[in-house]
Amino acid sequence: MPEARSAAPPAASRAGPAGSPLARSVLSVLAIAALLLAPFLVDALLGRAWVRVLDLVMLYTMLALGLNIVVGFAGLLDLGYIAFFAVGAYLYALCASPHFGLHLPFWLLLPAAALVAGLFGMLLGAPTLKLRGDYLAIVTLGFGEIIRIFLNNLNAPVNLTNGPQGITLIRPIEVAGVSMAKMHSIGPVSFPSLYNYYYLFLVLTLLVIFVSARLQHSRVGRAWVAIREDELAASASGVNTRNLKLLAFAMGASFGGIAGSLYASFQGFVSPESFGLMESIMVLCMVVLGGMGNIRGVVLGAALLVTLPEALRYIGPLQRSLFGQVHVEPSDLRLLLFGVALVLVMRWRPAGLWPSAVRRREFVAARAAAGDMPGGPGISTDGKPSP
Amino acid sequence: MLGSIYALVALGYTMVYGILGLINFAHGEVVMIGSMIAISVVVTIGTGSGLPGPVVVLAGVGIAIPACMLLGALLERVAYRPLRDAPRLTALITAIGMSIVLQNLAMIVWGRQYISFPPLLPSEPHAVLGATVTGTQVIIVMLTLALMGALLLLIHRTRLGRAMRATSQSPALAGLMGVDVNRIILFTFMIGSALAAVAGVMIAGYYGQAHYHMGFMLGLKAFTAAVLGGIGNVSGAMLGGLALGVIESLGAGYIGALTGGFLGSHYQDVFAFAVLILVLVFRPSGLLGERVAERA
Numbered sequence: 001m002p003e004a005r006s007a008a009p010p011a012a013s014r015a016g017p018a019g020s021p022l023a024r025s026v027l028s029v030l031a032i033a034a035l036l037l038a039p040f041l042v043d044a045l046l047g048r049a050w051v052r053v054l055d056l057v058m059l060y061t062m063l064a065l066g067l068n069i070v071v072g073f074a075g076l077l078d079l080g081y082i083a084f085f086a087v088g089a090y091l092y093a094l095c096a097s098p099h100f101g102l103h104l105p106f107w108l109l110l111p112a113a114a115l116v117a118g119l120f121g122m123l124l125g126a127p128t129l130k131l132r133g134d135y136l137a138i139v140t141l142g143f144g145e146i147i148r149i150f151l152n153n154l155n156a157p158v159n160l161t162n163g164p165q166g167i168t169l170i171r172p173i174e175v176a177g178v179s180m181a182k183m184h185s186i187g188p189v190s191f192p193s194l195y196n197y198y199y200l201f202l203v204l205t206l207l208v209i210f211v212s213a214r215l216q217h218s219r220v221g222r223a224w225v226a227i228r229e230d231e232l233a234a235s236a237s238g239v240n241t242r243n244l245k246l247l248a249f250a251m252g253a254s255f256g257g258i259a260g261s262l263y264a265s266f267q268g269f270v271s272p273e274s275f276g277l278m279e280s281i282m283v284l285c286m287v288v289l290g291g292m293g294n295i296r297g298v299v300l301g302a303a304l305l306v307t308l309p310e311a312l313r314y315i316g317p318l319q320r321s322l323f324g325q326v327h328v329e330p331s332d333l334r335l336l337l338f339g340v341a342l343v344l345v346m347r348w349r350p351a352g353l354w355p356s357a358v359r360r361r362e363f364v365a366a367r368a369a370a371g372d373m374p375g376g377p378g379i380s381t382d383g384k385p386s387p
Numbered sequence: 388m389l390g391s392i393y394a395l396v397a398l399g400y401t402m403v404y405g406i407l408g409l410i411n412f413a414h415g416e417v418v419m420i421g422s423m424i425a426i427s428v429v430v431t432i433g434t435g436s437g438l439p440g441p442v443v444v445l446a447g448v449g450i451a452i453p454a455c456m457l458l459g460a461l462l463e464r465v466a467y468r469p470l471r472d473a474p475r476l477t478a479l480i481t482a483i484g485m486s487i488v489l490q491n492l493a494m495i496v497w498g499r500q501y502i503s504f505p506p507l508l509p510s511e512p513h514a515v516l517g518a519t520v521t522g523t524q525v526i527i528v529m530l531t532l533a534l535m536g537a538l539l540l541l542i543h544r545t546r547l548g549r550a551m552r553a554t555s556q557s558p559a560l561a562g563l564m565g566v567d568v569n570r571i572i573l574f575t576f577m578i579g580s581a582l583a584a585v586a587g588v589m590i591a592g593y594y595g596q597a598h599y600h601m602g603f604m605l606g607l608k609a610f611t612a613a614v615l616g617g618i619g620n621v622s623g624a625m626l627g628g629l630a631l632g633v634i635e636s637l638g639a640g641y642i643g644a645l646t647g648g649f650l651g652s653h654y655q656d657v658f659a660f661a662v663l664i665l666v667l668v669f670r671p672s673g674l675l676g677e678r679v680a681e682r683a
Contacts, residue, residue: 077476127668137410138614139667141607142660149657277607281483288480336491342484343466350473 039198051194053310055266058201059259061302062208064286065295066255069212071284072293073221074248075228077137079280080124080144084253086151086275087120088113088260093167093270094160106173110261117257118250125249129242144280152272166271173200173265197266204262208255212295215251224248225293289345291352300354312337390632391531392593395586396609397616397624398538399579405555405619406575408475412482413462415606416489417455417580421587422597423497425451426504444592451584459580460573468569486603493599501598504591527589534582535625541578542621551575555619611663635659 034041042050067081091113095104124143128136155163172193215221223244226234235241264270282305290301312333345353396418403411425447432443466485470478542548553561554571562568590605591597608631616627638658 071476127664131667135614135667138611139664142611142663146657146660277603285480285483288476292476333491333495335487336495339484339487339491343481343488346473346477346481346484347466347469350470350477 035202039195048192048194050310051198053307055194055197055201057303057306058198058205059263059266060283060286060306061205061299062201062259062262063256063283064290064298064302065208065212066252066259067283068252068287068293068295068298069215069224069255070248070252071287072298073216073228074224074245076245076248077140078249078252079137079141079277079284080147081140081252081256081283082275082277082280083124083144083147084117084120084256085260085263085279086147086270086272087117087253088257089264089270089275090151090161090167090260091116091257092261092264093170096171096265097167098169099162099167103171106265110258113257113261114254115257117260118254120257121249121251121253122246124253125246129245141277141280144275144277148272148275151275161272164272166269166273168269170264170268170270172268173197173262201262204258208258209295209299216295220244220247285342289342289352291355294352294354297352297354301352304353308341309335309338389593389636390629391528392586392589392605392628393609393612393632394625394628395531395534395582395589396605397613397628398535398621399583400606400610401613401616401618401621401624402551402575402579404613405621406551406558406572407467407471407478409467409478410482410610411462411467411579412479412606413466413485413489414579414583415602415604415609416486416493417458417462417602418583418587418590418605419597419599419602420458420489420493421451421455421580421584422591422601423493423502423587423599424454425584425588426502426591426597427497429505444588448585448588451588452581455580455584455587456577459576459583463573463576468572486606490599490602497599499599501596503596504594523592527593530585530589534585538578538582538621547571547574608659611659615663615666631659631662634662638662 038054039051042054063081063085066084067078070076070078070081092109094100095102095109095112096106124140128139131139151161152164154160155165161167223234223239226237226239227241227244231241286301286305287298288301289305290299291297349355396414399414399417400411403409403414425444428450429443429447432446462485466481467478470481540548542551550561550566550571551574553564553566554568558568561571587597590601609628612627612631613624614627615631616623616625618624635658
């Protein structure tokens with residue numbers, strides 16, 4: 001312990017909670033153990049339904065990290081992101097279901113989904129390169145809606161997508177001959193389907209997080225941030241803005257495609273209804289609420305926004321225990337409280353729950369500059385210390 | 388017809404955007420609440436009392452307008468004002484949150500089912516120049532034109548309008564010139580909401596029903612219209628709304644014939660969005676928008 005403390009005192013004071021190397025390694029061992037045991041703990045404490053929620057958290061984390069590349073790193077506001085999720089999901093559904101009688105294997109379809117979704121990303125990116133800000137937002141929104149409407153209506157004259165009924169009986173993922181949908185047991189421990197998906201998603205999510213983190217500090221990542229901050233200056237400094245913006249769209253889209261194909265096999269069913277504008281907005285909320293551009297923040301945002309609506313299901317029983325009867329239907333109140341939560345978080349933490357260090361600094365600077373502007377009652381509210 | 392409703396709603400979006408640079412996603416919900424309130428009023432006083440139909444509807448409009456203005460002012464004061472110097476995405480998420488809140492409040496108050504508008508307005512068809520129109524449609528179009536004229540007068544001929552234009556150019560400078568910026572922004576929200584209330588009643592009268600979920604798609608289309616015309620530009624919003632309505636109706640009507648039955652009228656929405664994307668790609672600032680200078 002003493003030698004750990006003397007080893008790096010300045011680093012420890014900067015690195016926050018997990019300061020000393022020993023504490024850090026203990027923490028990471030604990031974190032790994034928690035991640036590995038999570039489905040068992042959650043199942044035992046909260047019930048099987050929550051293991052499913054856990055799986056969905058992983059899925060949405062991948063999705064949100066994909067959008068984070070586009071919105072958080074490169075600063076391109078995309079309101080139609082769910083379209084890439086849909087492309088991935090439908091690709092998997094069409095190639096691994098009785099609909100066309102195709103049963104291509106998972107390890108082939110996953111890269112294919114990433115590739116095709118990436119191509120769609122380029123397709124969206126190419127005509128919108130000149131647009132900025134809100135115009136870009138509205139075009140991407142239109143693009144998302146167009147994809148959804150086509151999925152909904154391409155059942156006639158040639159039945160491609162089976163229209164609003166969607167595609168059913170999608171084959172579950174098999175890894176090395178082990179089907180994810182069946183119960184397996186190793187010794188005394190049994191792994192139901194939801195557990196299998198949990199571990200698969202965990203591996204892929206960690207992979208996505210790793211890729212995101214490596215991207216963020218790479219040459220490409222820094223160029224994206226330059227574009228976000230000032231496109232004109234970036235291009236004057238020799239950043240190829242056109243190619244890099246296309247790359248951001250393609251990378252983000254391919255993450256979405258991977259998440260989509262996983263979603264299709266996990267649910268065993270896809271329909272156009274799951275890919276509406278509200279879903280796009282939800283994913284965007286995860287990114288912004290968590291803290292745009294910060295990977296940890298985005299993971300936190302995804303986890304919160306997936307679990308919050310589920311947790312709010314308990315307000316029915318809560319009302320009964322408080323007032324003796326159910327005054328308002330919990331299903332009606334759920335989304336209402338969700339909306340209130342969104343507004344409140346944005347009111348008190350406008351940079352997101354866990355902003356990246358750079359953005360937090362910008363915020364404090366911007367607020368100090370806007371100190372005596374009219375209509376700034378929010379200045380004193382968050383009381384963040386300036387660095 | 389549909390276009391004039393889009394235009395009215397688009398005005399609300401474009402005015403707020405012009406001043407704050409904020410996409411007020413909750414605006415569609417204001418329209419929805421306006422139409423819900425009007426229907427409630429019309430049903431309450433319309434049944435039993437022997438008042439003539441138009442009077443009852445006017446009473447509904449008369450109550451929906453101040454209610455929506457209040458709602459718009461409340462939105463601005465509670466949700467948006469605290470975030471005025473926050474980044475735009477923050478305000479955008481807040482707007483989305485308010486939209487969810489309003490939608491679900493309406494669902495709790497008015498229920499999940501469709502609410503029907505009593506048939507009080509004249510609906511017998513007239514033939515004008517080979518086209519068939521109903522009295523209601525004529526009223527809607529006339530009223531829209533009148534409201535737009537009034538709004539243009541307000542913006543270009545009054546002190547308030549001048550203050551609004553000044554604020555949209557530069558809030559800080561307008562403040563230095565003695566304009567109470569907070570009050571102007573509040574007014575902008577209230578005017579937009581009043582127009583939204585009128586549009587809400589029109590929609591209820593036109594389709595004969597209202598639903599808690601109707602504001603979302605309507606808001607989206609209206610925003611599209613505002614962008615189409617050049618966002619931040621009042622005349623642009625009017626033109627964009629009318630154009631979008633016409634494009635959508637004609638597109639839905641003729642797309643089957645044009646593609647030999649390959650694509651049917653359920654591609655109506657695709658049409659609207661495809662036109663939008665084309666316009667923005669070839670004329671990124673909208674039909675009447677001015678070129679926005681690059682930030683240096």
